[in-house]
Amino acid sequence: MARPRIVVIGAGFAGLHALRRLEKRVPKQAADIVLIAPNDYMLYSPLLPQVASGLLTPQSVAVSLHRSLRRTRMVPGSAIGIDADAEAVLVRKISDELTVERYDRLILAPGSLTRVFDIPGLTEYAYGNKNLAEATVLRDHVLAQLELANATSDPVEREERCRFIVVGGGYTGVETAASLRRLTDEAARLYPSLGAAISWHLVDIAPRLLPELGPKLGENALDLLRRMGVEVKLEVSVKEVTEHKVALTDGRVLPCRTLIWTAGTSPSPLMESVGTETNRGKLVVGSDLAVPDRPEIFAIGDAAAVPDLSKEDSSAICPPTAQYAERQGVVAADNVVASLTRRALRPFEHKDLGLVVDLGGNDAVARPLGYDLSGLPAFAVTRGYHLYSLPSNPARARVAANWMIRALTGGEVSRLGFHQGKPSTFVDLEAAHYLNPEDSRKESARLLDNAAARAGS
Numbered sequence: 001m002a003r004p005r006i007v008v009i010g011a012g013f014a015g016l017h018a019l020r021r022l023e024k025r026v027p028k029q030a031a032d033i034v035l036i037a038p039n040d041y042m043l044y045s046p047l048l049p050q051v052a053s054g055l056l057t058p059q060s061v062a063v064s065l066h067r068s069l070r071r072t073r074m075v076p077g078s079a080i081g082i083d084a085d086a087e088a089v090l091v092r093k094i095s096d097e098l099t100v101e102r103y104d105r106l107i108l109a110p111g112s113l114t115r116v117f118d119i120p121g122l123t124e125y126a127y128g129n130k131n132l133a134e135a136t137v138l139r140d141h142v143l144a145q146l147e148l149a150n151a152t153s154d155p156v157e158r159e160e161r162c163r164f165i166v167v168g169g170g171y172t173g174v175e176t177a178a179s180l181r182r183l184t185d186e187a188a189r190l191y192p193s194l195g196a197a198i199s200w201h202l203v204d205i206a207p208r209l210l211p212e213l214g215p216k217l218g219e220n221a222l223d224l225l226r227r228m229g230v231e232v233k234l235e236v237s238v239k240e241v242t243e244h245k246v247a248l249t250d251g252r253v254l255p256c257r258t259l260i261w262t263a264g265t266s267p268s269p270l271m272e273s274v275g276t277e278t279n280r281g282k283l284v285v286g287s288d289l290a291v292p293d294r295p296e297i298f299a300i301g302d303a304a305a306v307p308d309l310s311k312e313d314s315s316a317i318c319p320p321t322a323q324y325a326e327r328q329g330v331v332a333a334d335n336v337v338a339s340l341t342r343r344a345l346r347p348f349e350h351k352d353l354g355l356v357v358d359l360g361g362n363d364a365v366a367r368p369l370g371y372d373l374s375g376l377p378a379f380a381v382t383r384g385y386h387l388y389s390l391p392s393n394p395a396r397a398r399v400a401a402n403w404m405i406r407a408l409t410g411g412e413v414s415r416l417g418f419h420q421g422k423p424s425t426f427v428d429l430e431a432a433h434y435l436n437p438e439d440s441r442k443e444s445a446r447l448l449d450n451a452a453a454r455a456g457s
Helices: 013-025 045-053 132-151 155-162 171-188 192-197 211-228 269-274 322-340 375-389 393-409 437-456
Strands: 005-009 032-037 041-043 062-064 073-083 088-093 098-102 105-108 112-114 163-167 199-204 230-234 238-241 245-248 253-255 258-261 265-267 282-284 294-299 354-358 364-368
Touching: 005 013, 005 098, 013 032, 013 041, 013 322, 045 132, 045 171, 045 375, 073 098, 073 269, 073 437, 088 437, 098 437, 105 269, 105 322, 132 155, 132 171, 132 192, 132 258, 155 163, 155 192, 155 253, 163 171, 163 253, 171 192, 171 199, 171 211, 171 230, 171 258, 171 354, 211 230, 211 354, 211 364, 269 282, 269 294, 269 437, 294 322, 354 375, 364 375, 375 393
Parallel strands: 005 032, 005 105, 032 073, 105 294, 163 199, 163 258, 199 230
Antiparallel strands: 041 062, 073 088, 088 098, 112 265, 238 245, 245 253, 354 364
16 A cells, blocks of 8 residues: 655744654654645744844744755645645646645645735835845845935935834834844944934834733833834824835825835635635634544644634634744644544644743843743843744754854944845735635646656556
């Protein structure tokens, strides 16, 4: 009999931990393990704001999959459709070839895309900070604006280039605003005439920052940002974006050439192609992480609606955080093994251990195990948490070395040459290629027929 094939889609926090557990639990000759992912690294995304500020190098947060996984066969590409009837995944490789991967068990961990709204000019002119390309381009763009502002004698252009607006009061938005504010403060030493002209704004439609941390730490973060010189406006969003200005819903029109959009994420459209129930785009699964009508399919991470058994509310689902995703990956792998060996599956249950927010410098806020921390204690907990959570020793060494080099030698504000190009942040290039269930079935049938014909000849 052919060995069962276990296919994992996505190599984020959930996918990587599932694969590591599978390699540990599945004997070498018992099953084939396949990963479908566009990149050969796992991105430690919580530290992307520090990449954008130049505190960390991009390689520091890119954890090599080849070093982490020994037995997994990697398919470099993006899953664009699921044919659940044929137990097949449609894959568009990085070479743009379309292929199909059969599975006996499937773990869906494709992550999420940047959430956008129908705001004129947003997709054309805004910048994001969700992947390595965006972080490096964003840093170059911010530094380029200061260079260009210093080189012009036009006061209008100077004002446009010296104003930076971040949209989103969650972790990414707050950390990005704080980290890049510090970057422009460092760069301003090279351009003394720009110091007073540089302005940073953070806007969010919510009534307070970082609601997950509670009102006390949210206020602490707000005070820290304002002391750093970031103007924070809540219950305000963006109405329109152009190349030279940003219109806000409170009636203000600000001259600006840099809008940074960090206003949340949306589940991968891949989940809709499974053809089973979804909850706001997330694939609905049971407490065992399996899809109720498709027990051979498991879903975890940002794109799965996993019941939160730690809450009394039966409709509560787990938050889309790395902490939950890692643990879901382990349970999903164990349940895949259990399903193949005809043993009982176990439910996923986890109680939140706390949250951390790094505001750069020595500033941070944290809530480990329900205790509110700020200042140096929060800074120590935050840095320690990231070093612990990085999934490889080489990554920990690189991050720690970067932090030490910055502490001993200070920062660098040189551009790397990326500001001429801007990757598409909001109109994800993959999004237009996701298939619905019917098209997935048709395309997989065609590819499987072609493969059978080649094998027969």
